[in-house]
Amino acid sequence: MYKDTVYSAFNLLMHYPPPSGAGQHPQPQPPLNKASQPTHGVPQLSPLYEHFSSPHPTPAPADMNQKQVHRPLQTPDLSGFYSLTSGSMGQLPHTVSWFTHPSLMLGSGVPGHPAAIPHPAIVPPSGKQELQPYDRSLKTQAESKAEKEAKKPTIKKPLNAFMLYMKEMRAKVIAECTLKESAAINQILGRRWHALSREEQAKYYELARKERQLHMQLYPGWSARDNYGKKKRRSREKHQESNAGGKRNAFGTYPEKAAAPAPFLPMTVL
DNA sequence: CCTCCTTTGAAGATG
DNA sequence: CATCTTCAAAGGAGG
Secondary structure (H helix, E strand, O other): HHHHHHHHHHHHHHOOOOOOOOOOOOOOOOOOOOOOOOOOOOOOOOHHHHHOOOOOOOOOHHHHHHHOOOOOOOOOOHHHOOOOHHHHOOOOOOOHHHHHHHOOOOOOOOOOOOOOOOOOEOOOOOOOOOOOOOOOOOOOHHHHHHHHHHOOOEEEOOOOOOHHHHHHHHHHHHHHOOOOOOHHHHHHHHHHHHOOOOHHHHHHHHHHHHHHHHHHHHHHOOOOHHOOOOOOOOOOOOEEEEEHHOOOOOOOOOOOOOOOOOOOHHHHHH
């Protein structure tokens, strides 16, 4: 019943003329202080993504219009870390939304801070945050070497505006649809991001700007170069036209085949 | 276990 | 200087 409704709505969308780029969406260029436009400003959309480009962009979430609410960004998995009093960050600009950004939470990266709670942004090179480097009692030479590296935990990049937005909205989107795959969720989030008004996006750009500032204060010597190339590098010809590889996309479909079954998505999600 | 997928934006690398 | 690449998050999927 409900499913049928949604599916017919989906079919309706399928036959809608594509919005052809921005359409009547708010301008894709939000940036307040953006120095330069991203070179990949017009991402290639997967067919499904295209189909979901509804002419009725998702209305901005209600709670974002009430700006006086200013609820902290929701990071469910990290909520425990955020129960700090602002006093513990006294020397830092407390206007900064440090609670949104793992690397802004106290931990081993904060010089002289007594708290020992390791925060998610500072992870041992293994990538496992739960790992306690000092569990073992005996140290071989190789181990001391590894320990050395463990003592030099990876400091992650500060989150940009969109990442902050994703962190806040992901749970909401997951709750509204049956999907859990991040790749699919991220497509929706990207769609929603573009549907946001300038003011709504500005909130996140400002947040990101402050977090970068705070990140600089916390880790003065840090550079994005530190993590550059640390992850597995992806194949060279990715972002451009890559689809030639015949790889599945987030919906488990194959982009160039285009006849993939539609995922079940409530329209409210998009 | 590791990498990909997918998104945007920031920043490093490259030509 | 313009362009390209990588990495931030996230979790299912596939090798």
